[in-house]
Amino acid sequence: MKARLLPLAFLWIGLVPPLWSQTPEDTSKKRTWTSNDGRTIEASFEGAEGDKVRLRLANGTIATVPLERLSKEDAAFVKAQATATASGTGTNPPASKEWPRSIDIGATPDPETVTEDPEKKEFVYRSGHYEFHCDSKLTSTVVREFSRIFEATYLLNCSLPLDLKPMPEDDGQEFFVARLYTTREDYLANGGLEGSGGVYQRSKKSLAVPLGSLGVKIQGSRVLLENSGNDDDNKTLIHEITHQMMNHWLPKLRTWYVEGSAEAVEMIEYDRGKFNLASRKSRLEDYVDRGGGDGKNFRMLDPGELFGLDSRTWAAALTSIRGQATQNYHSAGLMAYYFYYLDGDGDGANLIAYLRELENVEREFKTAETAAFEKHLLRGRTNDQLKEDLTKAFRGEGIALTFDEPGKNQAFTSPE
Secondary structure (H helix, E strand, C coil): CCCCCCCHHHHHHHCCCCHHHCCCCCHHHEEEEEECCCCEEEEEEEEEECCEEEEECCCCCEEEEEHHHECHHHHHHHHHHHHHHHCCCCCCCCCCCCCCCEEECCCCCCCEEEEEECCCCEEEEECCCEEEEECCCCCHHHHHHHHHHHHHHHHHHHHCCCCCCCCCCCCCCCCEEEEEECCHHHHHHCCCCCCCCCEEEHHHCEEEEEHHHHCEEEECCEEEECCCCECHHHHHHHHHHHHHHCCCCHHHCCHHHHHHHHHHHHCCEEECCEEEHHHHHHHHHHHHHHCCCCCCEEEECCHHHHHHCCHHHHHHHHHCCCCHHHHHHHHHHHHHHHHHHHCCCCCCHHHHHHHHHHHCCCCCHHHHHHHHHHHHHHCCCCHHHHHHHHHHHHHCCCCEEEECCCCCCCCCCCCC
C-alpha cells in the first residue's frame, strides 16, 4: 500500500468530518486554502517540508498536500512561512495545542545518498531529519521504506502538545544519527541489547538498529524487504526513536517518565507513516494484555516505588529479576497514559506544566524536578490518594487496577 499523499480535490471532499466529530483547533493559524481548481477548505498551517505543506483539519488530522495542488497565492504563503521558520530558532513543526487524533507524514520520504564506500563498508543516507550509517549498501527503495518510520516518529514527537522540541544531540549537528547493522551479531557487538529491535545509545549520541528490525533481509548480495513496517514490527523501534527525540530531556527526568513517555508513544497505533491516537482505548487493552494482564486487569507497581526507581535499579530488573522488567515498563507506560489523558481535566495540562518548568533548567536537575513533580503531578496527593485516583480513572477506561506493595524490585530502597 502506498503512503497517503492525497490530491487536494480529494482532501476537500473526503477528509472534512461531519460537524459532530469536529474537535477544537488552534484558530490563530487557521486560514482558507484554495486548490488550483478553485475548491476551498478551512485548515491550519502546520509547516512545510520540501514541496509539500502540512494542514491540520477540523478534526485534528494532519494531511500532507503537494504545493502544486494549491493556488499560486497559497503556495507563495507556504514558501514565505518556510523561509521565516528557517531563519528563526529552528525548523521543527509546531506542537499541537490539543491531543491530535492522528499524525500522518503523507508521502514516503525520498532520502539522498551521501556516501557509498564498499572498501570501508561505509554507506551513508539522509532523510529529512535522519542520517543513516550502514555497513552494507542499500537500495533507495529500502532506505525510503525504513526512513518512513523514523520521520513519522519524529513528526509525532514534534506535534504532541507536550512540545518536546526534538533536536539532535550536539549544537550544530543537523541530523539525528541511526547506525544500521547488517547482522544481529554486529549489532550486539556494538552495544545492542539481546532480543531488542533497536537501542538508543546516549553516550554515542545515536540509535543502533539491526536491519532485521526494519523489515530488511540480506540474501547473498541482495537487500530485500520482508514487510512494510507495520505496527507490531516496530513497537520497540518507535520506543527507542522517542528516547532519541527526547535526548536533551533525559538528564532532567525520573526513570519512570523517561521510559513511560517512550511506552506511551509505542502504545499508539502505527501503520505506514501514520499514527492513530483516536484508537487509544482499544490500544490500552492490548497494552495491558502484553504487560501480563488480560486486557481488562493489571497489577501495577506501587506508585511510590515506581517514582523512586533509578536507572541502575531499572536496568537490574532486565537481567536479574524474572518478569519484573515487564511490570516496570508497563507500570510506567500506564502512569504516563494517566498523566496524558486522565489526570485533572484529561488534557495533559499538569504534565505539560511539569515539563515547562524543567525545560530551561541548566543545573540542579534533581532539585528542580522534585519541586515540579510535587507541584504539578502530585499536587498534595498522598500515595494512597493517588492510587485511588488511578483506580477510578482507569476504571473509566475499562481497566481494573490493583497495586503491589513496595519492594517488587529487589534493588529498590525507599527514599528517606
